[in-house]
Amino acid sequence: MLALKQSTVIGVIGAGAMGAGIAQVAAQAGHQVKLCDNREGVAKSAIEGIAKQLAVLIERKKFTSEQVQQILARLHAVDTLNDFSDAGLVVEAIVENIDVKKAIFDALESICAADCILASNTSSISITRLAAGMKHPKRMVGMHFFNPAPIMKLVEVVSGLATDIDVATCVYDTALSWNKKPVYAASTPGFIVNRVARPFYAESFRLRQEQVADCATLDALLRGAGGFRMGAFELTDMIGHDVNYAVTCSVFDAYYGDLRFQPSLIQKDLVDASYLGRKSGQGFYSYQDGAEKPEAQIVSVSSSADTNNIRCEVSEDMGHLAGLVARLSQAGVPIIQVSGMAKGYLKIGRALLALTDGRMACERAKNEQLNEFVLVDLALDYQHAAHIALSRSASTSEEAFNDVVQCFDLVGIKVSEVVDSPALVVMRTVAMLANEAADAVLQGVASVEGVDTAMCFGLNYPKGPLAWADSIGVSDVEAVLRHLQLAYGEDRYRPSLLMRRTALLGGQFHV
């Protein structure tokens, strides 16, 4: 089945944030769109709201005023579901309540033609459950847009047990023709994005709970080293803790309490206190008038430091830290290759450095009898990272640590020292994201490409978690997870079977 023709009428029920956005997308793609809301006047005002947004796009030269007039002429506010009798696709975007949604689909079945596709924009309700009891359950599909729908590219095309593959393909192709990035997903709790993203929040919350660093520092590291647009604290403050906590609880419950999805007590505390984030004026940060956002803790560089004598001894195979060595070299730091130095190690001044493998610095220093040992966190791109986390074994001297800080300062990398903790900040987050992504693939929720596309286009991740694991080395990521699991003794960190198998075979996720 191909994409729906432009001549197909699209129905949208619910003219709130999502419904209005979806109606705009379909009208921009050339369809006649009927928009319905059970609150009087809401559909009409939603179209007026769309007109205002399109006016801004004329100013930005994205559309001509003639194009906008045509788009607006294709949008029709309708009063009842009976007006959907000529629709070829109806997208439901009403309140997130299964009984209310089921009643709508029940009514639509007796109004719409037998071949009209019925889609739900639900974030958390099973498409299988929505389709149960329908006369034609094969035509029921999830069409999960992201907020704001006209801007966010991702559409998860969600199949329940009964969904006809041709229906899912048609919705996928239609989303493509609407200039979206569709991915197929099986109807499982959280679909792709709301499941795979859980560790992004959970690991930051845990690091904070264990006092590894403060919120501002952890956020800054996820941005400056991880390349994420926002850190977990600022992002959940923006989403709203009530919303984010509810999604976490619903995924946790839906997976029968799998500890990998366990909600965080520090977020629950915020919800209990009604510290819901930006909208309530207080979350992890304060948004009261005059409140200043706290700064990340950066290790200061001593002004008397002598950077002229800094030199760097490196192993012949620097593994993932090769980009860092290249950056030091480009900045004029003398690089001396030392044969026989273990893979991935480098010496800066008095300090011996290595990328975290998930063990704490104290553990690694003790087991391998390393002196003046410093651990480096993962960066998305060491050539351009602005900020990095370091941790050290308690036996590492201030002088040795300062040699590293000075050297990094020389090349423009700010350093935050975090408490010696397994897998630091970015590595821990990325390893857990990749693990969840691998498990989603293992369970047939989506393909490797689908998961990575979903995370990049649904949440603007700088790299798909599985592509990221490939670039680090799957066996290295799997080792990080095993070390985390050993350190905590918790099931939460168990490597996915697919992660383990891929690591054992020496393979990668993207082939």
Ligand code: NAI
């Ligand atoms: P919203 O509260 O902004 O809008 C819902 C609209 O549906 C309201 O205007 C309401 O009057 C209308 N409505 C409620 N019951 C109705 C009925 N029986 N018949 C007709 N209209 C009815 O909600 P929002 O945020 O647009 O969410 C809608 C759906 O989209 C939910 O299923 C939600 O889970 C999902 N979703 C929300 C996202 C978000 O970020 N807000 C992202 C992706 C999906």
